[in-house]
Amino acid sequence: MEEAKGVVKHIVLAKFKDDTTPDKIEQLIKAYANLVNLIQPMKAFQWGKDVSIENLHQGFTHVFESIFETTEGIAEYDAHPAHLEFANLFLASADKIVIVNYKPTVVRC
Structure with missing residues (x-):
């Protein structure tokens, strides 16, 4: 096994409030995706809805993944004004x- 070079993943699991409309969620996702255009250390963004059959999601419905090259890049992203503005809207x-940052380990078979 080897640590993937130059990759740090930032994972956000989210459950939205019951009164958050699908349109509002769509607006938030578009705003989240746009951060990759505004914050240089953020290299990629993808998202999806839970489709698991295990029913272990604990109410989390959405997964958001951003890719950075360093943990310092995540720190820069966290402090960036565009992220802070977005985070306030998202958290509302x-x-x-749940937020997890990790460096992937590659397993070669």
């Missing part, structure tokens, strides 16, 4: 979130 609509 979120019932609960």
Whole structure:
């Protein structure tokens, strides 16, 4: 096994408040995706909705993944004014979130 070079993943699991409309969620996702155009250390963004059959999602419905080259890049992203503005909007609509940053380990078979 080897640590993937130059990659740090930032994962956000979210459950939105019951009164958050689908349109509002769509607006938040578009704003989140646009951060990759505004914050240089953010290299990529993707998202999806939970489709698991295990029913272990604990109410989390959405997964957001951003890719950075360094943990310092995540720190720069966290402090960036565009992220801070977005985070305030996102958190106002979120019932609960979990955030995990990790460096992937590649397993070669």
